[in-house]
Amino acid sequence: MTLTQVKLGKEREMKSAVICSLAAALALSGAAFAADETCSDKTLQGSYIFSASGTDKSPIAEAGMVGYDGAGNVVFKGKYSNNAEISLKGTYKISGNCRGEVRYEDGRTVTFFVTPSGDELTWVVTSGPILASNSWRVSKSDLIGMKP
Structure with a gap:
């Protein structure tokens, strides 16, 4: 050698x-x-932005904002690449391992994982259009109009 x-x-x-x-x-x-570190419904509080891509019978992209109130209520407002707008309300639940699920009023569900700080989450629509993305908190305030 x-x-x-x-x-x-x-x-x-x-x-x-x-x-x-x-x-x-x-x-x-x-x-x-x-x-x-553990998570709860309080982990998500404030306004989050996102952009996502996937399919809904054809390729589609979406961008918008989601508001979480820290108590299990969520408001979603977005716009698709085909110019369709969507606005939904729903509820969410987060387990101690930082995994959660959103159930929107139209029946679609979203599974997500959130950081213990609540600053970022990654998600996938599990019923409805096939979309997946990340969301980032832009404010701890309600920028989306969750409260009437």
């Missing part, structure tokens, strides 16, 4: 050790995060 082969072997071993160490650190930090 040449000196170069020995050096390459040692370099591979070090890279493997670093990758394993990083993987272990991430796993441990995730476990600590899960133990310290």
Whole structure:
């Protein structure tokens, strides 16, 4: 075995050790995060923006705003790429593991995962048009008109 082969072997071993160490650190930090952070309906409060794409018999895109009141009520206002506008009310429930579900008045449901801070969520429509995206909180205030 040449000196170069020995050096390459040692370099591979070090890279493997670093990758394993990083993987272990991430796993441990995730476990600590899960133990310290929990979610509830109060996690989502304020106004969130989004843009989404998917299909509804043909390709479609959508953008809009969603308002959550921190008590399980939600208002949704959006516009599709075909210029159709949509406005819905519904309810939501979030479990301690930060997974939640929205049920809108028209029957569509949305499954989502929210950060413990409530600043961001990722979601997918599970009944209705096939859409998926992320939403970001733009204000802790009601910008969408949730209250009459």
